[in-house]
Amino acid sequence: MAEIISNVQLSRGIYLMKVRGQFQGKMGQFYMIRAWDKDPVLSRPLSIYSLEENSISFLYQVKGKGTTIFSKLNPKEEIKLVGPYGNGFPLVKGRVALLGGGMGAAPLYLAGQTLKQQKGLEKLDIYLGFQKRAFLKNEFNKIADRLVIDIGGLITERIEVDQYDYILTCGPDAMMQALIRKTEGSKAKVYLSIEKRMACGMGTCLVCTCKSRKGNIKVCKDGPVFRGSDIYDE
Amino acid sequence: MMNKFNDQLRVDFAGVNFKNPIILSSGTAGFGQELNDVYNIELLGGLSTKGLTLRQRSGNVGTRIWETPAGIMNSIGLENPGIRKFIEQELDFLEKIDLVNIVNIGGSTLEDYIETVKIVSELKVDMIELNISCPNLKKGGMSFGIKAKTAAKITREIRKITDLPLVVKLSPQARNISEVALACQGAGADGLSLVNTFKAMAIDIEAKKPVFENIYAGLSGPAIKPIALRMVHEVCQAVEIPVMGVGGISSWQDAVEYIMAGASLVQIGTANFINPRAGLEILKGLNNYFEKNKIESINQIRGII
Ligand SMILES: Cc1cc2nc3c(=O)[nH]c(=O)nc-3n(C[C@H](O)[C@H](O)[C@H](O)COP(=O)(O)OP(=O)(O)OC[C@H]3O[C@@H](n4cnc5c(N)ncnc54)[C@H](O)[C@@H]3O)c2cc1C
Numbered sequence: 001m002a003e004i005i006s007n008v009q010l011s012r013g014i015y016l017m018k019v020r021g022q023f024q025g026k027m028g029q030f031y032m033i034r035a036w037d038k039d040p041v042l043s044r045p046l047s048i049y050s051l052e053e054n055s056i057s058f059l060y061q062v063k064g065k066g067t068t069i070f071s072k073l074n075p076k077e078e079i080k081l082v083g084p085y086g087n088g089f090p091l092v093k094g095r096v097a098l099l100g101g102g103m104g105a106a107p108l109y110l111a112g113q114t115l116k117q118q119k120g121l122e123k124l125d126i127y128l129g130f131q132k133r134a135f136l137k138n139e140f141n142k143i144a145d146r147l148v149i150d151i152g153g154l155i156t157e158r159i160e161v162d163q164y165d166y167i168l169t170c171g172p173d174a175m176m177q178a179l180i181r182k183t184e185g186s187k188a189k190v191y192l193s194i195e196k197r198m199a200c201g202m203g204t205c206l207v208c209t210c211k212s213r214k215g216n217i218k219v220c221k222d223g224p225v226f227r228g229s230d231i232y233d234e
Numbered sequence: 235m236m237n238k239f240n241d242q243l244r245v246d247f248a249g250v251n252f253k254n255p256i257i258l259s260s261g262t263a264g265f266g267q268e269l270n271d272v273y274n275i276e277l278l279g280g281l282s283t284k285g286l287t288l289r290q291r292s293g294n295v296g297t298r299i300w301e302t303p304a305g306i307m308n309s310i311g312l313e314n315p316g317i318r319k320f321i322e323q324e325l326d327f328l329e330k331i332d333l334v335n336i337v338n339i340g341g342s343t344l345e346d347y348i349e350t351v352k353i354v355s356e357l358k359v360d361m362i363e364l365n366i367s368c369p370n371l372k373k374g375g376m377s378f379g380i381k382a383k384t385a386a387k388i389t390r391e392i393r394k395i396t397d398l399p400l401v402v403k404l405s406p407q408a409r410n411i412s413e414v415a416l417a418c419q420g421a422g423a424d425g426l427s428l429v430n431t432f433k434a435m436a437i438d439i440e441a442k443k444p445v446f447e448n449i450y451a452g453l454s455g456p457a458i459k460p461i462a463l464r465m466v467h468e469v470c471q472a473v474e475i476p477v478m479g480v481g482g483i484s485s486w487q488d489a490v491e492y493i494m495a496g497a498s499l500v501q502i503g504t505a506n507f508i509n510p511r512a513g514l515e516i517l518k519g520l521n522n523y524f525e526k527n528k529i530e531s532i533n534q535i536r537g538i539i
């Protein structure tokens with residue numbers, strides 16, 4: 001059990017929750033989270049948004065039963081985190097872009113912070129697409145060499161993929177597929193973080209199996225980060 | 235390694251010595267390695283592997299999990315690496331760790347079951363759990379466990395070809411679960427485990443379609459406990475061979491209920507998803523309960539109801 005420090009609404013249905021404790025984790029990894037006893041049965045996977053010495057934060061959108069319970073938690077209330085799980089984003093260098101759609105921004109903040117400290121990073125541009133309203137613009141601005149925000153359009157149309165060696169992305173399926181199509185024939189390598197319903201989060205239950213070029217993969221354990229070309233046709 | 239739990243918790247099940255009655259159930263603990271990273275699973279009594287088939291299976295397509303109050307429905311469809319890959323990749327670990335390893339075997343045809351059991355019988359494993367109760371296969375699986383006659387036939391055939399202790403895992407879809415249990419006993423089973431998941435369904439009312447590609451899926455978790463407990467009680471009244479109780483166990487109190495209903499061992503399934511340390515926590519609770527009530531052996535409380 002860990003104690004909630006803050007849980008604030010940033011925009012309609014979008015929350016940032018900060019939890020006290022010394023947690024482990026790397027960019028792109030996630031925790032299985034619950035704030036209830038046995039019902040609902042499953043914990044909810046949330047990516048690490050940021051990690052400080054004595055706290056961890058999650059950025060989440062209210063979707064259904066579980067995230068509604070999260071949104072009602074007050075400071076000092078308790079929450080249970082198990083993790084970190086998953087492989088996380090690779091430590092890439094050179095010219096790097098982060099591209100997020102909606103809640104896909106969640107794992108990209110820690111990715112930006114982490115990559116910023118990498119030797120050999122030449123530039124770090126961040127592209128974020130939102131449906132209605134942008135959130136955490138100032139935060140991302142602090143770590144980006146260039147921040148591009150798109151509201152209501154297609155963020156994939158705002159990026160020149162040839163400018164980059166690596167693009168790390170997270171967001172709706174259609175957005176990630178559009179990005180993969182766009183990088184066809186370019187040298188930019190894409191790493192994407194994918195979502196799939198899961199039960200255990202650690203690779204035992206085979207609920208989140210996904211077909212890939214390399215056969216069946218477990219999104220929770222082998223992923224959630226994969227080379228774009230392993231998941232979609234490039 | 236040292237067993238820090240009481241000797242009183244030991245159970246002899248069909249000649250196999252379990253250091254305590256807690257087993258991780260098939261399909262909820264993989265082949266043990268992941269949970270062993272969370273805590274030392276050697277503290278437990280045993281582990282039943284993910285269901286293995288002769289050939290590799292890539293499992294069902296479409297939605298594989300759906301929640302319902304206090305339960306989940308799954309449609310994994312026995313995704314597994316196949317028996318040979320299991321031997322190559324997973325067996326080493328299971329041989330090394332000190333807990334009873336139970337190889338769970340599934341299949342679509344009698345021939346497949348036989349082939350698989352022949353291979354497994356050559357291995358250094360402790361026990362076979364014959365899964366004739368998987369609701370997620372189009373062919374075979376559960377259909378062997380519905381009627382006493384078919385259950386007896388497959389048990390008899392398997393008994394002929396293996397000397398390993400043989401446990402048959404029963405389906406709650408059985409027409410009459412006590413009759414199926416008796417039939418398996420008559421055909422040479424050394425023990426029984428019950429229950430597997432309940433055949434269930436969910437409908438997506440927006441899409442006007444079943445949630446699952448196979449229409450039906452298997453329900454497990456706290457929601458099924460009272461019914462599964464009743465079935466274990468009925469079966470324990472009917473048979474002489476020992477029984478492993480499975481279904482919705484998520485606390486040590488649940489485990490005690492199953493033991494009082496007649497189970498010699500209990501399996502922890504869906505609870506591992508609620509809390510990966512569930513097995514260990516249930517064991518600790520059981521240990522305290524034994525100490526507090528000065529219980530010297532499980533037989534003092536087993537089947538008292
Ligand atoms: C690795 C990973 C990281 C994630 N990181 C974030 C994040 O940082 N921020 C965020 O807002 N969301 C994230 N998600 C999605 C988030 O887990 C779901 O939105 C959430 O579980 C919905 O739960 P609910 O109870 O509110 O919805 P319900 O619809 O009531 O959930 C029912 C079931 O479906 C599962 N589920 C529903 N939608 C999803 C989905 N899109 N992905 C996976 N499982 C789902 C739930 O876990 C639950 O088991 C992530 C998903 C994964 C797999």
Ligand SMILES: Cc1cc2nc3c(=O)[nH]c(=O)nc-3n(C[C@H](O)[C@H](O)[C@H](O)COP(=O)(O)O)c2cc1C
Nearest residue numbers: 259260261285365429430454455481482483503504
């Ligand atoms: C995701 C999942 C996968 C399962 N896979 C198997 C399997 O491969 N073989 C088997 O015999 N039972 C399998 N089961 C059934 C469980 O072992 C157990 O019998 C059932 O879930 C009831 O117990 P529970 O309510 O404690 O989970 C599976 C259950 C779940 C939830």
